[in-house]
Amino acid sequence: MWQRSSLLLTLLFASVYHSDAWIYTISDTYVGQNFLETFQHIAIPDPTHGRTNYVDQLTAQYENLTFVDADSLILQTDFTNVVDPNSPGRNSVRIQSLKAYTTHAAIFDVRHIPEGCGTWPAIWETGPNWPSTGEVDIGHIKQSTLSSPSKSLVSMIFSHFSLIITTTTTYRLEGANNQSPSQSTLHTSPGCSMPPLGQADRTQSGRITQDTSSTDSFGREFNANGGGWYALERTPDDIRIWFWSRPDPSTPTAISSEAFTIDTSLWGTPIAHFPASISCDLNEHFGPNNIIIDIALCGDLASATFTDAGCGTDCATFVDQNPTAFIDAYFDIASIRVFEP
Ligand SMILES: *[C@@H]1O[C@H](CO)[C@@H](O)[C@H](O)[C@H]1NC(C)=O
Numbered sequence: 001m002w003q004r005s006s007l008l009l010t011l012l013f014a015s016v017y018h019s020d021a022w023i024y025t026i027s028d029t030y031v032g033q034n035f036l037e038t039f040q041h042i043a044i045p046d047p048t049h050g051r052t053n054y055v056d057q058l059t060a061q062y063e064n065l066t067f068v069d070a071d072s073l074i075l076q077t078d079f080t081n082v083v084d085p086n087s088p089g090r091n092s093v094r095i096q097s098l099k100a101y102t103t104h105a106a107i108f109d110v111r112h113i114p115e116g117c118g119t120w121p122a123i124w125e126t127g128p129n130w131p132s133t134g135e136v137d138i139g140h141i142k143q144s145t146l147s148s149p150s151k152s153l154v155s156m157i158f159s160h161f162s163l164i165i166t167t168t169t170t171y172r173l174e175g176a177n178n179q180s181p182s183q184s185t186l187h188t189s190p191g192c193s194m195p196p197l198g199q200a201d202r203t204q205s206g207r208i209t210q211d212t213s214s215t216d217s218f219g220r221e222f223n224a225n226g227g228g229w230y231a232l233e234r235t236p237d238d239i240r241i242w243f244w245s246r247p248d249p250s251t252p253t254a255i256s257s258e259a260f261t262i263d264t265s266l267w268g269t270p271i272a273h274f275p276a277s278i279s280c281d282l283n284e285h286f287g288p289n290n291i292i293i294d295i296a297l298c299g300d301l302a303s304a305t306f307t308d309a310g311c312g313t314d315c316a317t318f319v320d321q322n323p324t325a326f327i328d329a330y331f332d333i334a335s336i337r338v339f340e341p
Pocket of ligand 1: 074
């Protein structure tokens with residue numbers, strides 16, 4: 001009897017403790033050629049109402065918008081053609097992993113993210129039934145994130161790149177217009193609100209509605225440094241995001257050495273931390289998610305910030321008429337490694 005309750009107690013402690021120390025082993029390594037078999041191109045009308053024409057895989061490879069070699073995946077927008085304003089927009093790509101994940105950690109080793117006015121690149125995760133009847137709504141929800149706290153959303157903007165969490169199924173890292181706004185913002189809703197920093201074990205280095213000093217996690221500075229690593233951990237208890245610039249000496253060895261086993265408790269303070277709490281049950285709101293990488297043009301976020309970013313007044317005309325402005329609108333992804341418990 002004593003043994004049994006002690007075991008129970010141990011289990012109880014183990015399950016309480018693991019949210020701070022979770023060991024994972026590698027389950028999928030996405031690199032080079034295998035992206036073509038493990039991700040699908042999603043050729044859908046631009047769900048964010050922009051000037052993006054997402055093409056299928058054949059077209060993307062034929063036009064060299066999707067290119068792989070042994071150790072890189074390049075995804076880029078068309079940068080040679082002037083676009084007819086009556087067409088759906090500039091050719092671009094959106095890819096989605098065939099596999100979906102629940103509890104996992106993912107390391108995105110990224111050498112270059114798309115730069116330039118009108119671009120809205122994103123790396124994100126969302127539910128496997130996408131696109132389904134809810135697809136347009138996801139686009140709408142993303143838009144509403146920025147303006148309407150009454151939607152069931154949590155969004156956090158880290159300067160140029162942002163993490164947006166919907167209380168249904170989505171979170172994403174994204175940025176727009178090569179912009180480096182100096183604010184991080186948190187929008188919460190009654191359905192899923194987050195405790196203030198310092199409470200409920202919520203610690204992160206990104207500030208809320210305060211100036212941030214780090215500019216190396218996005219845009220030109222990110223690329224000039226040779227990129228870096230974004231890492232994401234999702235458990236039933238927390239969603240955390242980390243970032244290390246390529247030359248950052250504090251990059252965990254397991255990340256830079258591509259270890260098969262990782263321990264996220266050794267990764268230090270995340271740039272963002274969304275703990276589950278009585279006001280936001282992550283289990284209830286998050287199902288299995290696929291990884292998505294896309295480059296949107298104009299669209300809700302980029303259009304809304306286009307002028308502030310010093311890009312001009314009309315995002316759509318800019319995108320249609322200036323192909324050479326998109327020469328640097330590409331992702332160069334060294335690898336994505338996904339770990340599960
Ligand atoms: C396709 O794109 C890659 C990556 O940018 C580049 O290295 C290669 O030369 C391009 N191929 C052609 C035929 O343009």
